[in-house]
Amino acid sequence: MKDIISIAVPKGKLMKPSVSLLSRAGIKGIGISGNSRKLIFNDRKNHYRLMIVRAIDVPTYVEHGAADIGIAGKELILEQDKDLYEPLDLGFGYCKIIVAGPKDSNYPCSGSPKLKVATKYPNIAEDYFSRKGIPVEIIKLYGSIELAPLTGLADRIVDLSSSGRTLAENNLVILDVIAESTARLIVNRASIKIKYERITEIIRKLEDQIKG
């Protein structure tokens, strides 16, 4: 166990660039693919184990040490506030965490005493509006957030946006950018100390790939 480095790779849009970056740094999960039913891919020769994990679960795996290393979007790291290291900004997977509302909304106030905010990121949203001093009611949704203002479920949404197209198609406009997000390398706090030579080497190799 000591010499194997396990890496949690996120399913979804970060998977392809993650696998590609890892492989350029010499970490190859043979036959790895998001469509396969197989979840673990071993590189026995170089002592790596790649695990395919739902993107939202990557920080949990890494915090508990079920994976030594993982790749996760900054928005998830902010939302989940786990106790882990995030040594590298990997650069890919860029998007913005935004506040959006219907085109005609006057920002930040609406007529109602409490703004209703629909989001997949209740902690980020809560924190943002409380810093602004705006009383809100957070409505946690799991998908199609853009629908919420159109149906009267919420006045505003807090969501990710990369091109803004989905928003525009649903007659929503960006009212503020809370933060920018990219994929990060995250590392378990104990692993970096027990396996520090190998893990710092991996970090260095990945850093070289990003820069080069």
Added chain:
Amino acid sequence: MKPFKNQRSSTPRGVTSLLPEAAFRKRLIEGSILDTFSRWGYQEVITPVFEYLDVISIGLGEEFLERGYKFVDRSSGRLMLLRPDVTPQIARMVAMQMRDHPKPIRLSYSENVFRHQDEHAGREREISQIGGELIGIEGPEADAEIISVAIESLKRLGIREFKIVIGHIGFFDEILSRTGIKEGARPEIHEAVLRKDTSRLKEILRREKIGLRGTGLVSEIPWLLGGSDILEKAEMLVKGIGHMEGIKNLKEIFNILTSNGLKDYILIDLGEVRGMGYYTGMVFEIISEGIGYELGGGGRYDNLIGGFGFDCPSTGFALNLERLQILLDKIRIGVEYKSVDLIITNGECTSGELFRVAQRLRDNGSRVIQMPDLSNDDLIKYARSYNIDKGVIVDKELISNNEIYLIDCKKGTRKRINIKEI
């Protein structure tokens, strides 16, 4: 969310009831560590489960005050706090009750602490801590002793693959103040260093208009991680910004540990500046292969006892018993669990005779269950279900010759032997 709305959970989340075997194993670990403390001359103390909030809060950081369980004292109306941390209690105890005791004082404890945790975070709200404090000496010898006791505690439990990861609060503070970083930016930098978040760190330093040299220096802190060479590297790095007390102190501690033959257990991480808010110097964490969290940690806290009105330097550490138990379970270290040594029942005899034989065996140190009128088969069946090896049948005829029937519950055989042979 519960699957059935009117179903209430029977125990609060984050607390555990231990069944006999788990309880036995927990006490075994606890006993071993307390014994290690005792061999180093640390005397156990017992602190109260709750305290007046306004008194104990002197020694508690914001985090614990927020996460502590509070309630109102019925008689005085004052707020009380279930202890979230033992060290401030010991600090109060030393300041108020042990002021005149000759120093140094070595104390140990094994207590539960209570800290609120969000649900589903996979963390306990009631934590068993065993710790030791070395009170009244300032030098590196005291810190080295505390670390040595921590190492020995783990070694005696059979744990081999672990590291004591040492950092220094002073080193970090010194660098920040020498590079001219404003007070207001420090918490943010502290957090970025703790998360080894180099990109955020650089961003903050750029915003704060810290020069190239300062930026290079501060953004290197999270990566001052490794063996003794890290201390040399750190020394080189800070050359030119003046004498650094923190590095000197760590080197001294490291040298003592090296000459005690404990070098291989030590890792330096100068970016690991977390822990209790009261730490002032060397800090450390105990990390082991096989578990993703620290097993415990400690550090020097020279101002805490002073907060209670008696200036006195001190250093100490604590281990998390639940995490140790999880780890030991994983690496399968531990003795076989035997609840009871034997079951005793009667053949033809009075209950008084049965009692006297059972008592005689207990006096000799055996753990004996007394069950009247058990058939041979039922005795064996019950014994096997609890992994008990032996059964005894007392018979009036035999006992007059000091003899009994001994049943080997594993094999199911029975023989006549003298009672002394058990």
